[in-house]
Structures are given as structure tokens and as C-alpha cells.
Amino acid sequence: MNIQSGMEDDAMLVGQAQIWRYLYGAFDGMALRCCVDLRIPDIISNNNRPTTLSEIASGIDSPSIDVDGLKRLMSFMVYRKVFDEEDGEGSETIYSLNHCSKLLLSSTNVTLAPLVMMFTNPVIGLAINALSQSVKEGGTAFKHTHGEEFFDFTLLNSGFNRIFNEGMACTAKITMDAIISVYKDGFLGSKGSVVDVGGGTGVAISKIAKTYPHLKGINFDLPHVISTAPTYDGVTHVAGDMFKVIPPTETIFMKWVLHNWSNDDCIKILKNCRRAIPKETGKVIIVEIVQHSTEDDPFNYTRITFDLVMFAFFPSGRQRSENEWKNLLGECGFSHYNIIKIPALVSIIEAFP
Numbered sequence: 001m002n003i004q005s006g007m008e009d010d011a012m013l014v015g016q017a018q019i020w021r022y023l024y025g026a027f028d029g030m031a032l033r034c035c036v037d038l039r040i041p042d043i044i045s046n047n048n049r050p051t052t053l054s055e056i057a058s059g060i061d062s063p064s065i066d067v068d069g070l071k072r073l074m075s076f077m078v079y080r081k082v083f084d085e086e087d088g089e090g091s092e093t094i095y096s097l098n099h100c101s102k103l104l105l106s107s108t109n110v111t112l113a114p115l116v117m118m119f120t121n122p123v124i125g126l127a128i129n130a131l132s133q134s135v136k137e138g139g140t141a142f143k144h145t146h147g148e149e150f151f152d153f154t155l156l157n158s159g160f161n162r163i164f165n166e167g168m169a170c171t172a173k174i175t176m177d178a179i180i181s182v183y184k185d186g187f188l189g190s191k192g193s194v195v196d197v198g199g200g201t202g203v204a205i206s207k208i209a210k211t212y213p214h215l216k217g218i219n220f221d222l223p224h225v226i227s228t229a230p231t232y233d234g235v236t237h238v239a240g241d242m243f244k245v246i247p248p249t250e251t252i253f254m255k256w257v258l259h260n261w262s263n264d265d266c267i268k269i270l271k272n273c274r275r276a277i278p279k280e281t282g283k284v285i286i287v288e289i290v291q292h293s294t295e296d297d298p299f300n301y302t303r304i305t306f307d308l309v310m311f312a313f314f315p316s317g318r319q320r321s322e323n324e325w326k327n328l329l330g331e332c333g334f335s336h337y338n339i340i341k342i343p344a345l346v347s348i349i350e351a352f353p
């Protein structure tokens with residue numbers, strides 16, 4: 001055999017496998033959705049021991065379960081390391097939860113199940129189909145598909161607004177634990193109030209207000225989001241538009257907001273942040289992805305993909321590198337900043353006037 005063409009064939013085979021793997025990646029998300037939808041993690045958890053296929057089947061609320069389909073779903077999920085399996089009595093396979101499926105339980109405080117339901121929602125899936133149109137003509141894939149930009153769509157579609165806000169809230173709970181574990185003193189030194197700009201339904205600020213009772217929490221977001229927000233001790237909800245005015249405060253917290261916007265829009269938002277805080281003692285705590293290429297970071301793939309997600313959904317939305325953050329903050333008159341790494345997808349960027 002010709003060595004050169006043998007190597008070429010091997011490389012082509014790897015390339016072929018690569019394309020199949022990428023194409024079928026969509027099934028990873030949809031299979032997760034299926035498990036959450038059928039409450040399979042809850043069924044196994046409620047059983048309090050590793051669970052057989054027939055026990056899972058009888059826990060699903062349907063008179064006509066396709067048990068063969070369920071078995072194939074479970075085999076795939078075990079292969080993708082979402083559940084663990086072992087041989088039970090009489091060699092019957094039994095399934096248990098692992099670190100991944102524990103995050104898919106519906107009624108625990110720490111869960112990503114609502115994020116799964118949000119991100120695999122057809123509203124999102126349909127929009128991704130228009131990615132090539134965005135590259136060709138500009139404009140977001142979301143608007144090409146749904147005729148509105150993302151936050152106008154959530155204003156007009158209360159069902160998707162709820163699904164989106166729940167998806168955000170569940171990740172906020174997890175990220176806030178990581179933030180508070182590392183950045184304890186960052187809030188201890190603050191006085192008066194903290195305004196969470198674009199705070200969604202208020203989960204993040206409620207955690208801050210609970211952990212630091214000396215601070216008054218203000219959750220600031222668009223009216224259609226605030227109208228769905230639950231009541232939290234120590235938190236006042238304020239409806240408004242961050243492009244117009246941000247309530248005056250000592251400290252601003254802003255998580256996953258600037259990545260939705262272009263540099264020009266970020267400058268408007270950050271300048272409004274600066275106007276809202278005192279020059280001597282104020283600070284803005286930004287929580288965002290800082291793009292870097294650290295080896296062996298389990299979130300690297302997600303950080304890179306997230307930039308494409310922003311491109312698809314928000315006009316000029318993007319994930320930024322440290323240099324890009326530095327330039328933006330400098331342009332808005334922040335004199336210095338610190339980046340604090342936390343065990344999460346995102347980092348803390350504290351900025352001082």
C-alpha cells in the first residue's frame with residue numbers, strides 16, 4: 001500500500017467521523033430534553049435506589065410507553081455519561097443518577113433542567129437554522145426566523161418569556177454560589193444598595209441580599225420581566241430601561257447582560273452605570289465570559305460556542321476577551337478593573353470609576 005495515500009485515507013476517515021459526530025450533536029441536547037420532559041431523573045431519584053427500566057417506564061405518565069424506545073434512550077444517555085448503569089438482580093440493567101443527571105432533577109434548588117427546556121425549545125432550534133442567512137446578509141438568525149429581535153419576542157410571547165426567565169434563573173442560582181464562595185469580601189465592603197441591572201426575575205440579587213443582609217437589593221429589568229418576578233426578602237423590583245436610566249446606587253451587579261449587546265450599546269449601558277454610582281466609592285461588578293484559551297478547562301468548548309450563540313440571537317452580541325473588556329471599560333471612564341476567576345463558565349470583572 002502507498003504510505004502517503006494510506007495516511008490520507010486515515011485522515012479522511014477521521015474527518016468523516018468528525019462530521020457525523022458534529023451532526024448528531026443535536027441529539028445530545030434533544031435527548032437531554034426528552035429525559036427532563038419525561039422526568040426520568042426524578043423517577044430514579046424518587047425510587048431511592050438504582051432503578052430498572054420497567055420501574056422508569058411505570059413512573060412515566062403515559063398509558064402507551066414505547067419501552068424499546070426508552071431502553072434505547074437510556075443506552076444513549078449512559079453512553080453520553082448522563083446516567084450510570086450496572087447489572088442488577090438477574091442481570092437486569094439498573095440505572096442511577098450521577099453528577100450530570102443530578103443536575104436534571106426538577107425540584108431541587110440546584111438544577112439545570114429549566115435551562116435544558118429553554119435551550120432546546122423550538123423557538124431557539126428554528127432560529128439556529130437561519131445562521132447562514134445571518135452570515136450572508138447580516139442581521140440575527142433569531143430575527144430572520146421570528147421577525148423580532150430576542151427581547152421584543154419575549155415581550156410579545158409570555159410563554160417563551162417564562163421559559164427564558166426560568167432558564168436564566170436556574171443558572172443564576174448555580175453561578176451565584178460560585179461567585180459568593182470566591183468573592184465574599186467583594187460584597188462585604190459594599191454599602192447601601194446593590195442594583196442588579198438586567199437581573200431577570202431576581203434570583204441573583206436575592207442571593208446577594210440573603211447572604212449580605214446589610215445590603216438592600218434592587219432588581220432592575222424590563223417591565224414584562226419584572227411583572228413575572230416573585231417576591232424576595234430584602235429585594236425591591238424596579239422596572240425600567242437600562243439605556244435610559246439606572247437607579248442610583250453604591251454598587252451595580254450585572255450578569256450576562258453586556259454579552260447581548262454591541263460595543264456601542266455596551267458603552268451606553270456602562271456610561272449609565274457610571275452615572276448611577278458615586279465616583280469615590282462606587283463599583284460595577286460585571287459577570288461575563290472572558291474568552292481565553294486555558295487548556296483543560298471544562299468550559300472552553302462552551303465559551304467558544306457561546307460566541308456563535310450570541311451572533312445568532314442578538315444584534316452584534318458577542319463574548320469578549322480581556323483586552324476587549326479593558327477597551328470597553330476604558331472608553332466609559334472606568335479607571336481600573338480586576339478580573340477574578342471563579343469555578344464557573346463566567347468570570348467576575350470588577351470595574352471602578
Ligand SMILES: C[S@@+](CC[C@H](N)C(=O)[O-])C[C@H]1O[C@@H](n2cnc3c(N)ncnc32)[C@H](O)[C@@H]1O
Pocket residue numbers: 151168169171172197198199200201220221222225240241242243254255256257260
Ligand atoms: C441574558 S439575560 C440575563 C439575566 C440575568 N442577569 C441572569 O444572568 O440570569 C439578559 C437580561 O437583560 C434584560 N434586559 C434586556 N434589555 C434590557 C433593558 N433595556 N433594560 C433592562 N434590562 C434589559 C432582559 O430582560 C434579561 O433579563
